Amino acid sequence: MDATLKKKLDIGFNPRNIVVVGDKGPNYNWLKSSAEYPGGPTYSVQLDENEIPGIEELGIKNFKSLHDIPEDEIDYVIIAVPRRIVPFILKDCIEKKVTLVACYTAGFAETHEEEGIQLSETIINMCKEADLAMVGPNCLCISNPKVGLLSNTSQRTGPGGFVGVLSMSGTHTGTMISALTAHGMPISKSVSMGNSLSIEQSDWLEYLGEDEETKIICMYLEGVRNGRQFYDSLKKVAAKKPVVILKGGQTADGARAATSHTASLASPFAIWSGMFQQTGAIGVNSTDEIIDVAKVLTMAKPVSGNRLGVIASTGGQSVLVSDASAKHDLTVPALEESSYEKLRELFTLTGNSYRNPLDVTGVLNTAEEGDMMLNVLADDPNIDIIAMEVGDFTQRRNDPDFYDNMIKNFQSIKENSDKPFIVVQTGMEDVVLKTRETLKEKGIPSIYSFLRGTQALGRAKDYYTAQAEINS
Known part of the structure; x- marks a missing residue:
């Protein structure tokens, strides 16, 4: 720049x-x-x-x-x-x-x-x-929490973060800062760009692209003043670090609202989708998805394949995760026969399915059993990604140390396996929040629901695939 x-x-x-x-x-x-x-x-x-x-x-x-x-x-x-x-x-x-x-x-x-x-x-x-x-x-100006430069009274100073936030909406700026921080991804720098009459969106993008503290950039855009310049900047920056973009104004009604919000000129969303694909940027459809995708990209190992191994709490969840996976170009394949041999004795006692997804209703009673299941998926050559559901069932074991030991299992699989691993949270909100805080402290990516989890994994897979093609 x-x-x-x-x-x-x-x-x-x-x-x-x-x-x-x-x-x-x-x-x-x-x-x-x-x-x-x-x-x-x-x-x-x-x-x-x-x-x-x-x-x-x-x-x-x-x-x-x-x-x-x-x-x-x-x-x-x-x-x-x-x-x-x-x-x-x-x-x-x-x-x-x-x-x-x-x-x-x-x-x-x-x-x-x-x-x-x-x-x-x-x-x-x-x-x-x-x-x-x-x-x-x-606009709502800029922030650099590490040095105490804040953009509103609710923001807090803190140690240096690694997520850069660029947004044409002050509300979305604040939402992303709060949510990313709450999910264990503190902010490096943020910019509420507003109408961008002087410094353009491409300038900010290149600045955070060169910022060594910023490892990933999350953006909310309604339009750009110089499309060619933004395309070139996006391609250059996305080759160095992930750029996750929520494009507002994807529909006719949304485009009219964007014009009234930041005077952004409407352009067909198909153009934006094509630009994301050509530059290797990651397009998303909500602020929730920004959080989920950022979490997979920064907390999990790179997603290099699309074959998902799942440990689910019930048979019904197994069906839903299989459907959700297919919608995001992920598969839930059969395991190797050697994996079934390891699982058979445990699962045949209850008659649960262990064909992938593993239905652990009444089966997962000890942390040792959970560790065994995780390691079976980690060792299976048919599996590229591992996801395990954590809901209320983890709170209802006779073993008071079950939950803490399962967290240790999650840490072990994350650190020792080359495969990306996420926890999918379901159940009552108070349990989800408690579990999320624990997982956040351990650096373990957790996402609420299999639908959101598979969506984030699919976006991450597409990102790594696109980067490999661009760099080849």
């Missing part, structure tokens, strides 16, 4: 100072999220005398103008003023040679109003003529 822009973004993600222009109470979202930034001082610019006491109560010094701030260089400015005022603040930023600006303000071309459209053109021209780097407008 452009070296000058990269340097500006490096500074913006690690600013020596922050200025918030126009934030108001009672929430003071931007000031509160920046008040304890450890990398340098936070200042406020506010003319409304009624707001100044509340700002000062936060321990933040207020000024009437950006020019009054006692800093020779201002690294990062957040703008939260009415849309008509934005050009005046940008003029001050240009004069002060601000490194990076983020404009929270909305109400531009996405309104389809003449004034909003004209203001958009004014902003584009100002940024271009002055070479001003601006996030947005209509």
